[in-house]
Amino acid sequence: MDLAARLAELQQRTLQHREVLLTEEAAKTALVMPFIQALGYDVFNPGEVVPEFCADVGTKKGEKVDYAICKDGKVSILVECKPASVELSINHAGQLFRYFSVTDARLAVLTNGVIYQFYSDVERPNKMDDKPFFSFSMAALKAGDVKTIEAFSKATFDIERIVKEAGNLKLQSLIRKELEHEFAEPSPEFVGMLAKRVHDGRVTSAVKDNFGKLVVGSIASLVRDLVNERLSSALNAASPKGDDDASSGEVDVDDIGISTTAEEISGFHIVQAIASRHVDPKRIIMRDAKSYCAILLDDNNRRTLARLHFNGITTKYLGTFTAKDEERHLLGDLTDIYKFETQISARITELESWKGDGAA
Known part of the structure; x- marks a missing residue:
């Protein structure tokens, strides 16, 4: 079974059980461990996946990260888990911040079993960023997510390549959020920029107001057309029709x-x-x-x-x-x-x- 199929199976489990996984242990056992397994790591091999990983930091003694995933005897990925019902925030990543600088790990994951947030040290070496470079929801998994997740699998894991791509992924995520905001509520700057490109004459306040309404409608129309185009492509890929269809009945x-x-x-x-x-x-x-x-x-x-x-x-x-x-x-x-x-x-x-x- 390939990664996409394993993730699809895990997505099914997530949708079925997320509402009853009220504790951290429940989320870890039912969702997070299977995700680590889906990536190809042996969760029952303590040399590869270390549960309750402890590396005392300064005056913080006995603190533990839920999982440390190792490769070639070195910690590669740190994983911190929260209950499925908890909305993740940077405040939940305290242990990850501290452990990131004292281990070999350059990749950290904060998750509640449904949402997965991936962090690295894109901005400053050996210091975990305060914003994830990639995140996804297991309840709403996209094809593009699967392709990115594959980079974290045991078979293809290359930390240098991941960190190099992390910067681009982070920028793409920020750009996407800005575009989503502009598409939903176009800013005066965005409307003004478009008006200057297509309007002959002076761009007055009245022109901007009119363009603001037109921009919203144009974006909605463009999105509909793109969605329909993608749906048609998906249908053609999923439903090849041969010459014998006419006699199929x-x-x-x-x-x-x-x-x-x-x-x-x-x-x-x-x-x-x-x-x-x-x-x-x-x-x-x-x-x-x-x-x-x-x-x-x-x-x-x-x-x-x-x-x-x-x-x-x-x-x-x-x-x-x-x-x-x-x-x-x-x-x-x-x-x-x-x-x-x-x-x-x-x-x-x-x-x-x-x-x-x-x-x-």
Whole structure:
């Protein structure tokens, strides 16, 4: 199982259990240790992952960091954990600040099992920065996050490369926040800059006021277009259609009137994450139709794993299968799909046991 599949599985666990993990120990056991394992480290090897790591600093005696991840006998990463219900802040990183300067570690992680914040010494050598250079939420994992997380895995860990990239990641994060702010509420400076570029004549207060409204609308339109473009690309990647689709009988061959939504793509990825426990996630394919969105094993319309009935205005259903019989389950939220992991897993076992194509 590759890193993306392991993280998808951990994301499922996070969404299911985060509300009941009220203590630090619970978050460490249920979420943080599996994350360290997903990165390829052996949490049961004290020479590689040291729990309750202690390195007395000055007058601070007996203080401990939750985990120290070692490579070649030296501490590489320090990890400090908090309960899943706690909102992380720099005030929780006291031990990390102190230990950072007295160990070989140049990478520190502050986490509550859901949010992970990565720190280094980008601004001053051997002194941990007070702002993370990278952070992500396990509950809302993005494809770009997985690519960045891979750099911290045991197989590819290169601290010099990580620290070099950390500066760029930190700047990108700050730029992104500024852009998000400008997109939500364009500043007078931003509006004025755009007005000067496209307006012929003097930029008066009235011109700026008018441009302010136009900028907000233009940004919203641009974002919608970009999202639609990305969704179309994702659909094309997830739903390759061969010449034999016309005779499949499983989905409508006439694409007119078919509109794949963001919810359908998200639902597909949840089913794919569940299925990745049993089969290569690349074998799970989505094919949209007018009345439902089919999720297939091996891109075979006779091996239907599940169906997403998301066309209703107020109701959405997940269809699971036993042999040729479909059972529909009402979904209050997309994450409810995880409640039917047993049915999806059983269907995979059933499909894998069939000889040939089987029938669905």
